[in-house]
Amino acid sequence: MSSVSGIVLAGGQGRRMGGVDKGLQPLRGKPMVQHVLERLRPQVEEILINANQNLDEYRKLGHEVVPDDIAGFAGPLAGLHAGMKAAAHPLVATVPCDSPFLPDDLIARLKKNLGKNHLAVAKTGNQPHPVFALVKRHECMESLEAFLAQGGRKIDAWYASLRVVEVSFDDEADAFRNINTRDELRDA
Numbered sequence: 001m002s003s004v005s006g007i008v009l010a011g012g013q014g015r016r017m018g019g020v021d022k023g024l025q026p027l028r029g030k031p032m033v034q035h036v037l038e039r040l041r042p043q044v045e046e047i048l049i050n051a052n053q054n055l056d057e058y059r060k061l062g063h064e065v066v067p068d069d070i071a072g073f074a075g076p077l078a079g080l081h082a083g084m085k086a087a088a089h090p091l092v093a094t095v096p097c098d099s100p101f102l103p104d105d106l107i108a109r110l111k112k113n114l115g116k117n118h119l120a121v122a123k124t125g126n127q128p129h130p131v132f133a134l135v136k137r138h139e140c141m142e143s144l145e146a147f148l149a150q151g152g153r154k155i156d157a158w159y160a161s162l163r164v165v166e167v168s169f170d171d172e173a174d175a176f177r178n179i180n181t182r183d184e185l186r187d188a
Contacts, residue, residue, distance in 0.1 A: 002090040004107055006044035007083030008036055009076050009131055010097035011052040011068055021054050022179070023097030027188055032179065035100030037061060043107040046088050049097075050079035075153045076131050081144055084137050096131045096178055100188070103175040110134035110167055118162040124173040128166050130155040132176065 010023035010033055023033035033049070040047060047063045058065045066086045068078040076094070084092055091114075093107050103109070103122075110120040111134060118139050122132035140162065147158045169175065179188055 003045040003088075004043070004091045004093050004111070004134070005046040005048060005083070005087035005089040005137075006040045006107070007080065007087070007092055007094045008033060008040065008047065008049045008063075008097050009079040009094055010058065011050045011079040011082075012075075021051075021057075023051070024054060024057055025179075027100055027179070031061075032100050033058070033097040034061065036095060036097055036102060037063070039100075039102050039104060040093075040095055040106075043104070044093060048083045048086055050083050070148060076155055077144065077148060077153060077158060080135070081148060084135070084141055084144070087137055090137055091134055092137050093134045094131055098180060099132075099176060099178045101175045101177055102132070103169060103172045106132065106169075106175075107134065109169070113165050113167045115165065116163070117165045119159070120165045120167050121159070122169050122176065123166040124169050124176055129176050130159060 024031045027035060049058045049063050049065045051058045051065050052067050055065050064086060066082040068082050070078045080094055095102050114120045114134055119133050119135040122129045143161060152158060
């Protein structure tokens with residue numbers, strides 16, 4: 001099976017956390033993104049960090065940092081696009097910088113279920129988690145570029161144009177908890 005490039009999505013503005021860079025917020029003595037990197041690193045052959053601010057801080061974590069090509073904090077699809085362009089492998093996996101408890105078997109399970117689909121996305125209960133995805137880079141790049149060029153920003157709207165398989169992670173539902181606010185950060 002194909003090798004995977006992991007893309008950590010850290011390109012947002014952190015509005016719900018008061019405009020701070022969420023990935024760099026301390027959690028249990030280290031930046032939140034560091035927890036994500038430690039869980040993702042054994043699962044992929046390469047890691048890229050998509051960030052649009054504090055690039056030097058992210059570079060210190062030892063991975064290539066790729067900012068969005070599209071100005072104005074255009075969302076996770078812009079981060080996926082930037083990562084796909086820089087990725088060395090045929091499959092790319094995305095995870096957000098604010099989910100420090102992501103599953104240790106995320107990539108293996110998504111890959112096992114990908115099959116002939118364009119992408120596999122994690123789901124718990126009836127809730128898909130679209131930023132936890134495994135994407136066939138070559139099959140999806142053109143479609144993503146066209147979607148973004150037409151002003152599309154909603155991840156669900158782009159996914160609707162593709163063959164997507166949702167992969168159940170009901171046994172690890174807590175692993176997808178993300179930290180969006182200062183209260184959630186304190187509680188974690």
